Amino acid sequence: MNFPANLxxxxxxxxxxxxxxxxxxxxTEYAQxxxxxxxxxxxxxxxxxxxxxxxxxxxxxxxTVSELFAPLSGTVAAVNTKLNDHAxxxxxDPYGEGWIIKIKFANKDEIKNLLPAEEYQKLIx
Numbered sequence: 001m002n003f004p005a006n007l008x009x010x011x012x013x014x015x016x017x018x019x020x021x022x023x024x025x026x027x028t029e030y031a032q033x034x035x036x037x038x039x040x041x042x043x044x045x046x047x048x049x050x051x052x053x054x055x056x057x058x059x060x061x062x063x064t065v066s067e068l069f070a071p072l073s074g075t076v077a078a079v080n081t082k083l084n085d086h087a088x089x090x091x092x093d094p095y096g097e098g099w100i101i102k103i104k105f106a107n108k109d110e111i112k113n114l115l116p117a118e119e120y121q122k123l124i125x
Contacts, residue, residue, distance in 0.1 A: 024101075
């Protein structure tokens with residue numbers, strides 16, 4: 001399974017790409033595989049607040065519904081609106097076209113609570 005080394009991860013299977021004060025967030029290849037065919041994503045509104053490890057939306061697959069947890073506290077800066085009509089992008093390209101939200105994060109110290117790729121790999125092994 002592919003866990004890009006340039007990303008950080010949560011124990012709840014979200015990934016984070018930190019660029020300056022912005023963080024792009026999605027779910028890992030492992031998570032989309034466990035969920036199966038994703039049919040719907042409940043996305044937060046632009047400018048909504050996120051709190052680290054609090055739910056910011058849900059992801060619905062054919063068999064189950066799962067909460068999405070914010071890896072960092074901040075404000076939603078962008079939402080991947082392509083997912084409204086094409087939720088399957090998360091299955092097809094979880095680290096690319098299947099990104100879910102971008103947030104402007106508030107506290108750089110929270111990054112310390114995220115896992116590097118090798119620790120995430122151990123977690124799911």
